[in-house]
Amino acid sequence: MLDQPALVAAALDSLDDVFYVYDTDAKLVAWNRRLNDVFDRTDEELRGTPAEEFFVDADRERVQAAVAEVFDRGETSVEARVETAGPAVRFQLTGHRLVDDDGAVVGFSGIGRDVTVEHEQSVRLSLQNERLESFASVVSHDLRNPLQVAIGLVDLERDERDSDRLGRVAGALDRMDRIVSDVLTVARDGSDLEDPTSVSLAAVARDAWGTVDTGSATLDVRTQTSVEGDPDRLDRLFANLFRNSVEHGSTSSRPGADDAVEHGSSDGADGDGVTVSVVDTERGFAVEDDGVGIAPDERERVFDAGVSRTADGTGFGLDIVRTVAEAHGWTVTAAESETGGAAFEFDLGLLDPSADDD
Structure with missing residues (x-):
């Protein structure tokens, strides 16, 4: 049966997330097996590695600021990209300051979670929203304005000499206007209140x-x-x-109780x-x-x-x-x-x- 330290180590190694402990110099002193797998490095190669060295150059300054924050405020959270044995991965990193029984700071620990997929989905959603807003703008201005002009001209023409053909044109324009209004409603009403x-x-x-x-x-x-x-x-x-x-x-259009014959459907325009x-x-x-x-x-x-x-x-x-x-x-x-x-x-x-x- 495993003793308590071995049991804790086994539990940490079972995590899908990276677990890490750094000393007061922000040097790696303890970690779970997931960190070895992510970077394909041995324990000897990982031990003593400064926190920022795991990350791409563009994100190292952000990681250094997060390390300073965890020592200053007690906790931190940051996202940064790492070069792994495979493709680059974006991690959401947390840090919590560690103190001994006398209250002296001895380092910090935290969890690194792979959020690459979530980030990519967020970027795609943002681009989709931008395209949707652009589409709504085109519908609103480039299509709706000339449509309103056409409706107005048809109405004027019908005032002078109405006809069945003009009535059908007016009906078609009215339907187009309602479609545009509905499309704009769908495009501009987000999912959040x-x-x-x-x-x-x-x-x-x-x-x-x-x-x-x-x-x-x-x-x-x-x-x-x-x-x-x-x-x-x-x-x-x-x-x-x-x-x-x-x-x-x-x-x-509903048959009566004693009516075995279906009535012709009504367009229901007047509510009937x-x-x-x-x-x-x-x-x-x-x-x-x-x-x-x-x-x-x-x-x-x-x-x-x-x-x-x-x-x-x-x-x-x-x-x-x-x-x-x-x-x-x-x-x-x-x-x-x-x-x-x-x-x-x-x-x-x-x-x-x-x-x-x-």
Whole structure:
């Protein structure tokens, strides 16, 4: 059976991270086997190596500053690159000052963790965000401005001599404008919330309803839930859900109880009597309607970008809904309402999932 020092040494050697101990001169005095593997050096070659000598020239000054900080303040953390037996590796290094029983400083110890992959992913994400912002800028200025000019000119022409062709052109331009707006929303709404505030879902739902062309549709708000969130983004979430219900939930396309013949589908542009409800649930809230509903095999893909159930839909509305929900730490699923219509259920994490097993 291993004695305590041997057991500690074996435990340190089992780590995927590098463990090290330096003396007051910042010379290496103890380490785990991982350090030998990283640099392909023997114990004799490693012993007494100054801390900064493991790292590329460009990062040695940063490491020296970190060593000074650990002796001065008691702890430090720094990232630096090393030339290993293989490719260059970026390490996140920690240091903690060591003192003896009398309080005298005797050195420092720490952990070196390989963060090369994480760093590369961060760089790629940063470049993607830059390209996305550049794309959003092009869409906003180079495309949207001439589009608005075209819409204005068509409107003027229709005031003087309207025609079916001009009406179709106006409809196409309007759809293009909505696509541009939705694309900009997707591109510019990041995944993080900044300065969330307390938001009443009932209040933001009623406000959003007033911004949507709901025609003869009816809103029924039965929620008392308040959340920490972004009011503007939640407004877009509800507006897109309401627009989806009004455009797709026309009650006229549902067969009556004694009607064996399916009625022709309606474009739902005027809401056609559909009732949209915002209700509380055990896990959060839901937005439901009493329209035609969503087929079971379509419920997962309706959130995908570019997927629309109507010819003139943008295909971004429910993608925006999911993006906003995830930014708030929620999940959203499509289901069937009690009346057979569509239901979008939001899980706010109010219940422990394991409680269902009790």
